[in-house]
Amino acid sequence: MIISNLQRVAAIASVATLGLGATAASAQDMPELVINDEIAITTHAPAPAYLENLDEVISGWVFRSTETQALQMDDFDNPGMIFVDKAIDAWDKVEGTAGKSCAACHTGGPEEFAGLRATLPKWNEEKQALYTMEDYINECRTERMGAEAWKWSGADMTAMNALISLQSRGMTINVATDGPVADLWEQGKEIYYTRVGQLDLSCANCHEDNYGTMIRADRLSQGQVNGFPTYRLKNAKLNSIQGRFKGCMKNVRATPYKEGSEEFHALQLYVASRGNGLTVESPSVRN
Amino acid sequence: MKRKAFLLIGATVAFATMAAAEVVAPGDVVFEDGGAVAQSLTGVAGDPAAGREIFANRKLGNCLACHVNADLNEQLFHGEVGPPLDGVADRWEEAQLRGILVNSKNTFEGTIMPAFYRTDGLNRVLEKFQGKTVLTAQQVEDVLAYLMTLKEE
Numbered sequence: 001m002i003i004s005n006l007q008r009v010a011a012i013a014s015v016a017t018l019g020l021g022a023t024a025a026s027a028q029d030m031p032e033l034v035i036n037d038e039i040a041i042t043t044h045a046p047a048p049a050y051l052e053n054l055d056e057v058i059s060g061w062v063f064r065s066t067e068t069q070a071l072q073m074d075d076f077d078n079p080g081m082i083f084v085d086k087a088i089d090a091w092d093k094v095e096g097t098a099g100k101s102c103a104a105c106h107t108g109g110p111e112e113f114a115g116l117r118a119t120l121p122k123w124n125e126e127k128q129a130l131y132t133m134e135d136y137i138n139e140c141r142t143e144r145m146g147a148e149a150w151k152w153s154g155a156d157m158t159a160m161n162a163l164i165s166l167q168s169r170g171m172t173i174n175v176a177t178d179g180p181v182a183d184l185w186e187q188g189k190e191i192y193y194t195r196v197g198q199l200d201l202s203c204a205n206c207h208e209d210n211y212g213t214m215i216r217a218d219r220l221s222q223g224q225v226n227g228f229p230t231y232r233l234k235n236a237k238l239n240s241i242q243g244r245f246k247g248c249m250k251n252v253r254a255t256p257y258k259e260g261s262e263e264f265h266a267l268q269l270y271v272a273s274r275g276n277g278l279t280v281e282s283p284s285v286r287n
Numbered sequence: 288m289k290r291k292a293f294l295l296i297g298a299t300v301a302f303a304t305m306a307a308a309e310v311v312a313p314g315d316v317v318f319e320d321g322g323a324v325a326q327s328l329t330g331v332a333g334d335p336a337a338g339r340e341i342f343a344n345r346k347l348g349n350c351l352a353c354h355v356n357a358d359l360n361e362q363l364f365h366g367e368v369g370p371p372l373d374g375v376a377d378r379w380e381e382a383q384l385r386g387i388l389v390n391s392k393n394t395f396e397g398t399i400m401p402a403f404y405r406t407d408g409l410n411r412v413l414e415k416f417q418g419k420t421v422l423t424a425q426q427v428e429d430v431l432a433y434l435m436t437l438k439e440e
Contacts, residue, residue, distance in 0.1 A: 198416040199401040200409055209399065210368050216352045217364035254411045 033061055033281075036075055039170040045277030050177065053208055059278055060221040060286055063212065068233065072285040080162060080231035080283030083155070083238050087163035090156060096147030102160075105144065110163050117168035117280050121269050123180040130184055130265045133161045134240065152259035158229045158238035165229065165282035173226050173280060175273045184262075188270025191263060197254030203271070218287070223248075225268070226275040227284025238283060241268050310424045313389075313406045322394030323382040328404065328424035333432025341426050341433075348403070348422065348430055358437060369400060374439030384434050388427050403427055 033041040043059040051057070061069055075081045091102045091110060106112050117133065124131040127139075137160055138149040150157040177185045192203045206215070207223035214220075229238040242264045249256035257263040309330040316324055341347045343359055351359060353368035375384070387394050390402035403421045422430065 194410065196409075196411045198409060198412050198419070198421060201399065201401070205399040206368075214364070214367045216366045220368075249411075250413065253413045253416045255413050 031062070031066075031069060033059070033069070033073065035073055035169070041170060041281055042172065042277065042279045048273065048276045051274060053204075054222075054274075057224065057275055057278055058211070058222050059281065060224050060227060061281065061284060063219045063221040064286060068285060068287055072281070078231065078283065078285055079236070080229070080238055080285060083159040083229075083231075084163050084166055084283065086155075087159040090160060091163065096141065096145035098144060098146040100145045102140070105140075110167050112167075113164045114167040115171060117165040117282060118171040118173050119175060121265060121272060122176060125180075130181055130269060132241075132265065132268060133164060134242075134260070137161065137164075153240040153243035155237065158240055161240070162229045162238055162283040165280060168280040169282060171280050173272070173275045173278050175269065175276055177269075177273045181269060184266045185269055185273065187263075188266035188268070191267045192270055196249065197252035199252040199254075201252045203248070203267075222274070223271065224275045224278060225271050226278045227281035227286070229282060230284045230286050233285070233287050241271075313404050313420055316389055316404065318386055318390075318393045319382070321383070322386040322391070323380065324386040324389055325382040327428060328385075328389070329428050331425060331428065333425075333428035333430070335429070335432040335436050337426075338429035338431065338433025341422065341430050347426065350430075353400070356437070372434065372437055374437060376435045376438045377440045381431065381435055385427070385431050388422075388431060388434075403430075 030044070033043050035041060041059065041061070043062050045057050047054040047057050061072060071077045071079065088110075094101045094104070103109070116136075121130050121132045121135075123129075124135070129135070131139075134150075134152055134157055137157060141147040142149050150160075195202045195205070203223060206220050211220050211222045225241045225244075228241045228244070230244070231237070232239050240259070242259045245264055245267060246256040246259060257267075311326065311328045316328070317326060318324055339359070342350045342356070343362055345352075350356070350372070351362055351365050353366040355365040355367060355371040355373070357371075357373045359365070379387075383394065387400075389404040391398050391400040392402065401421060404424065404427050406418055406420060
């Protein structure tokens with residue numbers, strides 16, 4: 001109930017405030033994102049050279065209403081932190097045939113992973129595959145703990161992902177696009193610009209050509225993924241990157257690729273690299 | 288009495304069959320240079336009141352997702368991805384608007400606007416929408432009739 005009211009407030013506010021402010025937004029009145037009065041987030045950065053059609057990359061936070069923005073500015077207000085707390089408990093929980101918890105091997109705590117989120121997805125030399133956070137977590141669970149793999153976008157997975165990602169909050173996104181991932185990056189770019197579905201839309205049609213404009217009550221963002229896992233007011237849970245891709249594809253009436261598929265890995269790599277220069281915001285709050 | 292009713296049903300069925308035969312299939316729509324479609328998709332005059340409903344319905348036209356239209360001010364939140372449609376009938380001929388509704392890419396190359404009466408040349412269409420158009424031929428004609436009422440001059 002509280003959530004649904006929040007949603008309404010956010011929806012009305014986004015039109016009321018952003019509707020007027022959109023064209024007037026200048027460097028001076030651009031809102032700044034500082035979390036807990038401590039962690040400065042880069043919400044605008046020069047676009048990487050390989051983005052031919054963008055001058056600037058912009059955090060999705062910028063496109064949200066003042067009320068939604070405020071929820072991410074203090075961890076006591078950020079509903080995503082509830083799930084991070086659950087993951088802190090899960091961290092110490094022994095699971096699987098090896099009788100281990102995360103803590104059994106990672107004695108330094110989740111803090112050991114500071115910096116990791118900013119580089120994902122990245123090439124795993126040993127596995128000869130592109131690895132996302134979900135891949136790393138499930139590799140630990142199945143190969144070292146002897147536990148069941150978690151579902152890609154399940155509550156356990158998104159929470160643990162958020163806890164580990166949180167250790168990199170405020171760090172600059174720096175996803176590699178060359179070397180062993182070069183072909184996958186090209187594949188991801190191809191998917192990004194390919195129109196799909198009955199509505200015949202590509203990622204670029206909305207998130208590159210029309211970001212900042214209203215699509216009904218929602219303001220289109222650049223579709224940056226630096227804040228994932230993202231707590232969405234719409235579904236009141238943490239959302240994975242590939243789960244969001246799936247939702248977008250269904251919205252345009254296209255058959256989504258599967259979570260964990262090569263196609264979504266390639267797309268995640270390409271989209272993540274479009275955010276190079278922004279900072280990790282996980283867990284971010286969006287509508 | 289019974290006989291009369293029977294005849295009436297017979298006549299209605301015949302009429303419906305006749306009307307159905309006149310519907311232009313998505314692949315058979317003839318575009319002029321510049322993307323206009325002169326011929327009605329159904330031969331049945333569009334109903335502007337029905338068109339207004341289809342225009343606003345999120346599962347049908349969902350036109351407000353992208354277009355401002357003051358005639359529907361009772362509906363909150365009009366999108367701004369496409370141009371406002373106030374006075375659209377003053378700016379466009381009927382045939383051109385029909386072409387834009389059927390497949391706007393023949394009028395505006397590379398446009399973001401979905402084609403509302405097209406089944407070919409699409410990728411990875413969700414199973415339940417495969418082989419189907421966003422709107423039926425008559426719904427296109429209804430929306431077109433509604434658009435033709437949007438005049439400012």
